[in-house]
Amino acid sequence: MTSCSRNLPVTYREYKFAADFPILLMEVKSxxxxxxxxxxxxxxxIAFCQSGTMTWNLENQVSSLSPGNICFLPPFFTHGSFFPSQEGEVSCSYLFFNPEQLLAPFYPNGLPSEFTWYQYTDFSKLLSGERFCEEVELIRMIIGELTDRVGHYRTAVRGMVETLLVLLYRKHQGCSVFGGGGSSLPQLFPAISYLDSEYAAELDTAHLAYLCGLSSRQFMQRFQESFQQTPLQYLRTVRIQKACRMLTSSETGILDIALQTGFHSLSSFNRYFHKIVGSSPQAFRNDRRAIVKKDPRYAPYRAT
Structure with missing residues (x-):
């Protein structure tokens, strides 16, 4: 990857989905x-390159997308693409959707938190078709359903998107936040889910143990075995991950981010951020989100 210009104009493109089926397929050939x-x-x-080579600007870093590979971008991630001069046709299919809205018929009480792994900044954006062969096949099937629109295709698409998110989540489990894989992990998931959504609250291990149906002693022992860290250390990592997302997707001040993610002071936030990430919050923001999103142009997109 190589850096490109830091002064490119940025546009916020808001997608307006149909309320009853919030997903959009776009096909580009050139x-x-x-x-x-x-x-x-x-x-x-999700961009699926079918032929030719595409060049992508991903948060001010330039990468290539070749046939059979996927570019998977979370919300509020700055990007752009272009087709360089080449022989033959460039063909790419794009899927746009909000999983919370698309899967609402399956989850009326809200999407399970494991399906929101895509929010974390450390998940790869370019996915190899060789490593992610199941995911590529699912994306092909989703594109086919949206193109043919045969009976019950909407239910089929929702089911395949759900499966896609599960498969990608499994591959994402190796990162620091979801790390660990002991046999106690399924029983600990209620606590993990709670910490992911209530990360700014004070840590209450007794309540976490209650959610998992364990005594406080059992909970602490199984958590340590599964994650090789205490619940407090884990929570700090979650908070820092949330802060990373805010640093790279907004212009919110660093002190406000610290307070919103559960830290009581800027010095404490800076200390743990440097310990976990290896740099200061400001340096992380400058390096990872070099394209400034302040006062962007607004360009809503409505499917026809």
């Missing part, structure tokens, strides 16, 4: 070079 403007939007974007 034999001439094309350039997309730098933008971010309010939904997940």
């Amino acid at each position: 034999t001439t070079p094309q350039i997309d403007f730098i933008h971010f939007h309010n939904c997940i974007e």
Whole structure:
């Protein structure tokens, strides 16, 4: 990856989905070079390259997408793409959707927190078709259903998107937040889910143990065995991950981010951020989110 210009204009592209089926398929084919403007939007974007080579600007880093590979972008992630001059046709299919809205018929009480792994900044954006062969096949099937629109295709698409998120979540479990894989992990999931949503609250291990149906002693022992860290250490990592997302997706001040993620002072936030990430919050923001989202242009997109 190489850096590109830090002064590119940025546009917020808001996708307006149909209320009863909030997913959009776009197909792009071209034999001439094309350039997309730098933008971010309010939904997940999956780009599946079928032929030719695409060049992507991902948060001011340049990468290539080749046939059979996927570009998976979370909401509010700045990006743009262009087709360099080349022989033959460039063909790419794009899926845009919000999983919380699309899967609402399956989860009327809210999407399970494991399906929101895509929010974390450390998940790879470019996915190899060789490693993610099951996911690629699912995306092909989703595109086919949205293209053919045969009977009950909406239910089929929802089911395949749900399966896709589960498969990607499993591959994401190796990161620091979801790390660990002991046999106690399923029983600990109620506590993990709670910490992921209530990360700014004071740590109450007795309540976490209650959620898991364990005594405080059992909970602490099984948590330590599964994650090789205490609940407090885990919570600090979750808070820092949440802070990383805010640092790279907003212009919120660092002190406000510290307070919103459960830290009581800027010095405490800076200390643990450097310990976990290896740099200061400001340096992380400058390095990872070099494209500034302050006062972006607004370009809503409505499916026709």
